[in-house]
Amino acid sequence: MSRPKILVSGHIAWANKEVYELLEPFGDIVWLDGVPTRNDFKNVFLPQHPNIVGIYRHNSSSDRIGVYDKELVDMLPSSVKFIAHNGAGYDQIDVAACRARGIQVSNTPGAVDTATATTALYLLISCFRQFAKAELNARARNWKNGLLPAHDPDGKILGIVGYGGIGGVLAQRCRDSFGMKVIYYNPRPRTDAPAWAEYRPTLVQLLKEADVVSLHCPLREETRGLIGATEFEQMKKGAILINTARGAVVDEKAMIGALKSGHLYAAGLDVYPSEPHITEELYSFPNVTLLPHMGTETEESQKSMEVAAMKCLVKAFETGEIGNRVA
Structure with a gap:
């Protein structure tokens, strides 16, 4: 045989x-x-x-x-x-x-935990400090022209949607480096989550509290379009969205609307609904950091x-x- x-x-x-x-x-x-x-x-x-x-x-x-x-x-x-x-x-x-x-x-x-969490951390820092736009300025010899007032991440509230391995590593790094308060939403509490990571039983509660919402949930039918127009309205004005999960977890049109209105201060994206295509309009936002799905791109x-x-x-x-x- x-x-x-x-x-x-x-x-x-x-x-x-x-x-x-x-x-x-x-x-x-x-x-x-x-x-x-x-x-x-x-x-x-x-x-x-x-x-x-x-x-x-x-x-x-x-x-x-x-x-x-x-x-x-x-x-x-x-x-x-x-x-x-x-x-x-x-x-x-x-x-x-x-x-x-x-x-x-x-x-x-x-x-994939550490490499993807590092990517999310870079996006978070870039969004708070406008580093992506600042680097484009430096390369174009424009110095600080057109930069909006930036913010420190220290002491802010990080909201993790999908507290698994990646979310846990990001949470630890943000707490250790910036003293950020960490809250998370899962369908149920994680028994292995540290005591300082506070569970929120509904997504709405997390969105209302978080200064940064970082997405780490898998793409399934129930998570497709999880963050849409209603959810952006529920976020704090001036909040930041980070997505290293899957592009389709976010309603991209609703996100663009929240960026245009100023309700969303910034977004850091490593994933997109139709990769490798990136929606043309996203290039026009100086407060959006774009990466070409670099999450696990390390040897x-x-x-x-x-x-x-x-x-x-x-x-x-x-x-x-x-x-x-x-x-």
């Missing part, structure tokens, strides 16, 4: 050695190289590689075969039992379609994520239960 096959669906930048050290004991490694389209994946690649049991998935594979939506999941052979996704957010995988076919899905939450985090996803598959082959299971 032939050995199981493990598909590497997407890019591996830093842990190529670990692919063979960790995964090859459990099956033959096959790569997506040379598969330019979804049709080629379905009609050429899959027939050539029967008995795929586990899949390591990176978002880069979507450039060629698209996201793992229901159509793609349904074309996978019945032998597929596990998909280990490289990333904390797994909205590019239709987990309901996987569940219906008995395919377990995992993600890599802890591996250390990328390798940590790659290895974490592989270890999820190792656990799946050893025990029948994938590590960090989300579906």
Whole structure:
């Protein structure tokens, strides 16, 4: 009987050695190289590689075969039992379609915590101090022209929406560095949250109190458009919004309206609804800091994520239960 096959669906930048050290004991490694389209994946690649049991998935594979939506999941052979996704957010995988076919899905939450929290901290500081606009001024030899009055982050109230690993690291850094008061909203309190992180049972309560609202929730149907026109109205006048979660968690038109009215003092964005496209109007706001989804763009985090996803598959082959299971 032939050995199981493990598909590497997407890019591996830093842990190529670990692919063979960790995964090859459990099956033959096959790569997506040379598969330019979804049709080629379905009609050429899959027939050539029967008995795929586990899949390591990176978002880069979507450039060629698209996201793992229901159509793609349904074309996978019945032998597929596990998909280990490289990333904390797994909205590019239709987990309901996987569940219906008995395919377990995992993600890599802890591996992204520090790098993404660092990105959020940069956005927070830049928004308070207008550093993004100030740097553009310096590069254009405009010195301090057109800068609005800035603010210190010290002693302000940080509101975390989605207190997981990333939110927890950001909260600790803001408290330690700036003495910020931390409040958070989750569907339920976190038993592992420190005593100084105060739980708010409703999003409305958090929005009314926070000077900075930082988003760290996954993109699901219930969080799509979570922050819209009503929520911006509920924020303090002069509040700041930070988003390193997913672009679609925010109603972008409502955010632009809040920026135009001045109700929102500033926004720091690393994610957008239609990446890599950034809405043209956002470039016109000097008080908006824009990054091109830099959250985990470090060698250390990328390798940590790659290895974490592989270890999820190792656990799946050893025990029948994938590590960090989300579906």
